[in-house]
Every structure is written in C-alpha cells, then in structure tokens.
Amino acid sequence: MSAASPAADGGDTPPTLPDVPPGRRFEPDLRSMTRINLRPIASPMPLGFFTIAIGSVMTGCLQLGIFDQTARSAVAFTVLPAFALQLLVSFLAFGARDVIAATLMAVFAGSWLPYSLIMLSGAADGLQVLGVFNLALLCFGALMTAVTRPKRALWLVLAVSLPRWAATGLAGITGAEWLTRTSGALGLVVALVAMYTAFALMLEDMRSEQVLPIGRSGPAHLAVEGDLSVQLRNLERQAGVRRTL
Template identity: 65%
Template sequence: MTRINLRPIASPMPLGFCTVAIASVIVGCFQLGVFEDDARRAVGLVIVPASVLQLLVSWFAFGARDVVAATLMACFSGLWLATSLALVVDPPGALRVLGVLNAVFALFAVVMASVAGRKRALWLVLSTAAPRFAVAALADLTGVAWVGILSGVLGLLLAVIALYTAFALMLEDMRGQEVLPIGRSGPAHHAVEGDLSVQLSNLERQAGVRRTL
C-alpha cells in the first residue's frame, strides 16, 4: 500500500518578495547617490540578511513543490550574497565581475519569465528584474554615471512591484480570497480557486512520488 501524506505550509512568497523589495531599495539608493561614496561596505553588510532570508524562502518553496519560485529565490539569494561580498571585501576587478554576474542574472530572469507566464505577479517581477539587472551590468562594465542612475531607478521600480505582490499575497492569505489583482491563470489560478480534487490530480507524477526525477 502506498500512502501519501500532505503537509500544509504557509506560502513563503510574501517574505521572498518583501526581501527583494528591501534589498532593491538599499542598492538602488546607493546607485542614486543617496548614501555617501564610502558606504559600500555598509550597503554590502545590510543586504546580507536578504541572502539568508531568500535562501529560507527557497527551501520552503521547494517543499511546497513550486520549482519556479524556489529556483528564483535561491538565485536571488546567491546574487545578494555575491554582491554583498564584492561590496564589503572590494577585491580588484570586483566591479567588472559584478557586471558579468548581473548580466547573467538578467538573462536568467528572461528565461524564468518565459516559463512563469501563468503566474502574472511572478512574471511581472521577473520582467522588471531583467532590465534592471541588465542596466546594472552595463553600469558596472562601463562606469557611465547616468546608466548607474537609471539602474537605481529601475531598482526602486522593482521594489515597488515586489512590495505590491507581497502585500497582495498576504491579504489573500488572511482573507482566503483574492483581494488585490495578481493575474493568476491556468494551473496557478486553479491552485487557489480549485477544490481538493483539482489539487490532487496527477499527484502520482509529482517529484518525490514518481520513481525518478
């Protein structure tokens, strides 16, 4: 006899999106010149908790079988950690290395957005993250001041969208229904609006149940 135990957990995504918003505000303000030029180490230290929190979010998202959200949050965690270390230690060539890292992350965001279309809120965050990190890469590689300012502005825009998404998800969780629109469709919509039979359909094909990944 095969027995499948379902373990309900709270959604970790509001925490993940709040963390994206907070870290984006700190880095964006640094790029906009809100902080002094010698605040690099302080900025790096402040965004360290973002790496830890998003790794935790990724862990719970994997447990909730949301591979897209889990992968995104794990990669955000690594990005914030790498950025933090580069800002704090400031080794030779750190700026150009960060430029390449941001460029790769922008490409990753485009790829993730292409598979997250039915999760409109997540898709919107990714669609904003892609140009933000692409411009950040250009700023790091070229050193042009106005490009850095544009990257900071896009960082604040990313923070606003991530914060809205987090707030909408928290309201939805507290009231048991969608309050603010986040545009779910397809399986993402059925996951919230469908009954238990919808949730358990094709369960035998899920990771951890089937014979091999």
C-alpha cells in the same frame, strides 16, 4: 512417497496469477497500499518579495547617490541577510511543490551573497565581475519569464528586474555613470512592484481568497480556486513521489 495436492485434500485452490512477462515479478496494485502525506504551510512568498523590495531600495539608493560611496560596506551588511531569508523561502517553496517560485527565490538569494561579499571586500575589478554576473542574471530572467506568465505576480517582478539587471551589468562593465543612476531608479521600481506583490499575496494567504488583483491564470488560478482533486492531480508523477527527478 508422493505429496497430495491441496485440491486433492479438499483444500482451497490457490488463486491463479495473471499472465506475467518472463523475468518480471507480479506486484499487486499499489494505490490502495500507498499513503502520500501533504503538510499545509503558510506561503513563504510574501517574505521573499518583501526581501527583494528592501534589498532593492538599499542598493538603488547607493546607485542613485543618496548614500555616499563610503557607505558601501554598510549597505552590503544591510543586504547580506537577504541571502539567508530568500534561501529559506526557496527551501519552503520546494517543499510546497512550486519549482518556479523556488528556483526564482534561490537565484535571487544567490545574487545577494556575491554582491555583499564583493562590496565588503573591495575586491579588485569587483564591479566588472558583478557586471558580468548581472548580465548572466539577465539571461536567466529572460528564460524564466517564458514559464512564469500564468503567475503574473512573479512575472511582473521578473519583467521589471530584467532592465535593471541589464543596466547594472552594462554599468559595471563600462563604468558609465548614467547607467548606474538608471539601474538605481529601476531598483526603486522593482521595490515598488515587489512590495505590492508581497502585500497582495499576504492578504490572499490570510483570507484564503484573492483581495488585491494578482493576475493568476491557467494552472496558477486553478491552484487557488480549484478543489482538493485539482491540488492532487498527477501527484504520483511529481518529484519526491516518482522514482527519479
């Protein structure tokens, strides 16, 4: 007994599939079937920069001799929460699809933790270890300045942090008092720049427009001034949507 074909029975002819390379399964266009959900959040960057400012003031005052050396533990306890705060900022920045800000804040968070623990524990050769650590941060910062230029606010904070990391690193290795004082003074400069940046970004997020000059350019400027189509450009190629990182 032979089975009749659908065409012979008067049924609809099944649609023909386009030519597909052997060994590959045909898949329809997934764009009409795909939904990517985005969730607006308040910008975490003001919190990150305010944290940098406060931590830099405390450590700078210790280096300048405003606090006595016996206050090391108190300063360490004061700075320790900066680790958790900036780690939170980094987590939120990753969720907001800003890899530069997230990476920068995560590394800043990682810098507060060893500083606090070494100061609290009084570990042997702790200052020398922190000196090498700060020189490693200097290398990181130098690389980051190459990619943060469109975001002048981040770039400026990094630019003033570089000489401080250099002075702190050399002071820890050599023990030179003048380098320690220089690092403390530079810490206050970092605090001023970070404080301004945090305030400017907070006003921008509150009013949905730039109030104080921040110096955005290129993609960073379009991200604030562009329409929705600009925000969603190349979304299918971004981490979390594409198949691999």
